[in-house]
Amino acid sequence: MIDNGLLVQMILGALLGLSVYLPMAAGQLSLATPAFYAVGGTLAALLSTHGSSQSTISLWAVLGEMLLAAGLTAGLALLVGLPVLRLRGIYLAIATIALVEMVRVAILNLPFTGGAAGIFGIPQPFQKPFGYVLFSGGLLAVCGWLFQRLEASRLVRSMAAIRDDELASRCMGIHTTRVKLTAFVASAVLAGITGVIAAHYLNTWNARQGSFDVAITTLAFVILGGSRSWLGPVLGGLLLTALPELLRPVGDLRLVLFGLVILLGPVFFPQGLITPTLLERLGRWKP
Amino acid sequence: MDTLLQTLLNGAASGGVYALVALGYTLIFSVLGVINFAQGALFSLGGYLTYLLLGGKIGVNGALPGWGLPIALPFWLALLLAALGSGVVGLLVERIAFAPLRRRGAEPLLSLITSLGAGVVLVNLLQLLMGAEGYAFPQGAAGLAHLPDSLLLGGARIRTIQVLLLAISALAVASLSLWLERSRSGKAMRAVAEDPTTATLLGINSVAVVRLAFLLSGMLAGLGGGLIGMSVSLAGPYFGISYGLKGLAVLVLGGLGSVPGAIVGGLVMGLAEALISSAASGWRDALAFAILFAVLVLRPSGLLGRRQLEKV
Numbered sequence: 001m002i003d004n005g006l007l008v009q010m011i012l013g014a015l016l017g018l019s020v021y022l023p024m025a026a027g028q029l030s031l032a033t034p035a036f037y038a039v040g041g042t043l044a045a046l047l048s049t050h051g052s053s054q055s056t057i058s059l060w061a062v063l064g065e066m067l068l069a070a071g072l073t074a075g076l077a078l079l080v081g082l083p084v085l086r087l088r089g090i091y092l093a094i095a096t097i098a099l100v101e102m103v104r105v106a107i108l109n110l111p112f113t114g115g116a117a118g119i120f121g122i123p124q125p126f127q128k129p130f131g132y133v134l135f136s137g138g139l140l141a142v143c144g145w146l147f148q149r150l151e152a153s154r155l156v157r158s159m160a161a162i163r164d165d166e167l168a169s170r171c172m173g174i175h176t177t178r179v180k181l182t183a184f185v186a187s188a189v190l191a192g193i194t195g196v197i198a199a200h201y202l203n204t205w206n207a208r209q210g211s212f213d214v215a216i217t218t219l220a221f222v223i224l225g226g227s228r229s230w231l232g233p234v235l236g237g238l239l240l241t242a243l244p245e246l247l248r249p250v251g252d253l254r255l256v257l258f259g260l261v262i263l264l265g266p267v268f269f270p271q272g273l274i275t276p277t278l279l280e281r282l283g284r285w286k287p
Numbered sequence: 288m289d290t291l292l293q294t295l296l297n298g299a300a301s302g303g304v305y306a307l308v309a310l311g312y313t314l315i316f317s318v319l320g321v322i323n324f325a326q327g328a329l330f331s332l333g334g335y336l337t338y339l340l341l342g343g344k345i346g347v348n349g350a351l352p353g354w355g356l357p358i359a360l361p362f363w364l365a366l367l368l369a370a371l372g373s374g375v376v377g378l379l380v381e382r383i384a385f386a387p388l389r390r391r392g393a394e395p396l397l398s399l400i401t402s403l404g405a406g407v408v409l410v411n412l413l414q415l416l417m418g419a420e421g422y423a424f425p426q427g428a429a430g431l432a433h434l435p436d437s438l439l440l441g442g443a444r445i446r447t448i449q450v451l452l453l454a455i456s457a458l459a460v461a462s463l464s465l466w467l468e469r470s471r472s473g474k475a476m477r478a479v480a481e482d483p484t485t486a487t488l489l490g491i492n493s494v495a496v497v498r499l500a501f502l503l504s505g506m507l508a509g510l511g512g513g514l515i516g517m518s519v520s521l522a523g524p525y526f527g528i529s530y531g532l533k534g535l536a537v538l539v540l541g542g543l544g545s546v547p548g549a550i551v552g553g554l555v556m557g558l559a560e561a562l563i564s565s566a567a568s569g570w571r572d573a574l575a576f577a578i579l580f581a582v583l584v585l586r587p588s589g590l591l592g593r594r595q596l597e598k599v
Contacts, residue, residue: 029396083584089396090322094539095583098576101532105573212532216403223400255411263404266397267387 038210040195118206226272302557327531377505
């Protein structure tokens with residue numbers, strides 16, 4: 001049922017879930033992840049197809065692209081984040097949807113991004129999907145390790161404080177703007193480098209990769225997985241990416257069922273699948 | 288070559304539809320403080336219902352190819368019934384996606400997800416039933432057949448349907464404003480929007496008001512869908528989603544929760560899009576969001592909105 005190809009997509013889903021989770025851990029509902037994902041993917045597609053028609057690429061070159069994508073998305077996130085993070089709740093969500101749509105239309109219309117068809121023949125660093133499983137799985141493991149390590153850090157505690165009460169945390173001397181911006185930039189960088197891997201894995205890249213739909217699905221990863229611990233979005237990303245594929249036997253009904261999951265999930269599991277109580281019970285993992 | 292008058296009228300006509308969608312958001316936002324993301328799907332639904340009620344047949348990729356309603360209603364009636372149908376489905380969305388969360392006092396932003404889920408279900412049911420193909424409305428629908436195809440207005444040729452579009456949306460917007468301003472139930476809705484607790488203490492049934500808001504909001508979306516289907520075509524079940532997003536931009540432009548703001552915002556957006564030269568038409572879709580982004584950053588209360596005071 002789950003082959004290596006699907007496994008890669010599931011891991012990429014988990015990474016995007018983490019990207020949406022980061023600002024949310026600081027109480028900010030940002031849907032900007034697909035915009036940065038699209039920027040990262042487009043950058044990788046442009047760089048690796050520019051002036052060469054080879055079908056393979058060295059892993060070092062891909063790592064270089066990831067570094068560049070991280071720099072570019074971090075810069076963009078700083079630029080956009082400063083004005084946008086002053087907004088709260090639904091306003092921030094709408095502003096970031098606008099950002100996603102602007103990036104989508106830009107990629108669709110820029111003269112060098114291939115229009116609606118996009119960019120084809122992106123070279124591969126690995127010959128088999130299994131290589132991508134190891135590579136993206138490694139990245140996910142590093143992220144998980146970082147999240148777990150930083151759980152007790154000053155930054156992550158400040159994020160949790162802002163999430164619980166922004167005004168009170170500002171009174172406690174937390175530099176809220178800086179903390180929110182840090183979370184936003186980290187989220188953008190993670191989305192950007194995930195885009196680089198996705199572009200190589202998919203072999204083709206176009207404007208539809210970062211659309212409003214992606215904003216919704218990635219948000220659903222966090223909401224259904226649980227937004228109280230980094231394990232939530234990882235689980236949500238893995239499960240919800242696999243779901244439409246596993247539902248393939250039911251044919252055209254699968255997207256209806258997928259919608260039902262998003263519709264009814266928050267009704268029956270308001271805290272998501274991974275709740276603080278569950279983590280408490282598991283003992284070792286303190287939220 | 289379009290004359291300026293033509294361009295302006297076309298812009299105003301699509302602006303009227305944007306205003307309808309934005310008003311749908313506004314009604315729900317003002318009573319509940321949330322956004323109903325199923326609005327775009329209800330827009331699609333309205334378009335398809337109108338198509339079927341006009342006697343249109345399901346295409347080859349649908350679940351029942353060649354099937355159609357045994358009736359072909361006049362345009363006016365089809366539009367009205369389709370709007371009503373979307374309104375009823377809007378009520379259903381409230382029951383499934385909003386009411387359970389509200390009863391539990393859950394985080395209001397969760398309803399963002401559930402309403403989106405409702406939208407995904409609706410759009411994909413439409414796709415299942417009607418197929419992904421585009422539909423053009425039956426030509427010469429009853430009630431429109433005797434109208435000329437275009438009118439000569441001040442030296443400019445204007446499609447009759449554009450004039451109708453503008454007239455119908457203006458009528459809908461005007462009657463909605465009048466109803467909110469004058470009628471007892473409209474006043475009740477404004478009271479709930481102002482302060483739900485006080486309104487309930489004054490004996491207003493706030494649950495009924497919320498349901499009414501969803502019914503009306505669904506009707507506005509459905510009406511918009513029918514009108515766009517009539518003037519352009521139905522470009523597949525997802526066609527309402529982009530109108531839903533544009534309506535969101537208009538909502539912010541006018542100021543969240545402001546009725547006149549939604550109307551002015553819709554017109555501004557429609558005219559701005561119409562005035563973009565056809566050479567840059569690919570960028571037209573970005574305009575709404577660039578405006579939206581700029582408004583949020585520079586003036587989050589919108590053109591005609593009230594500045595919100597943060598309660599601590």
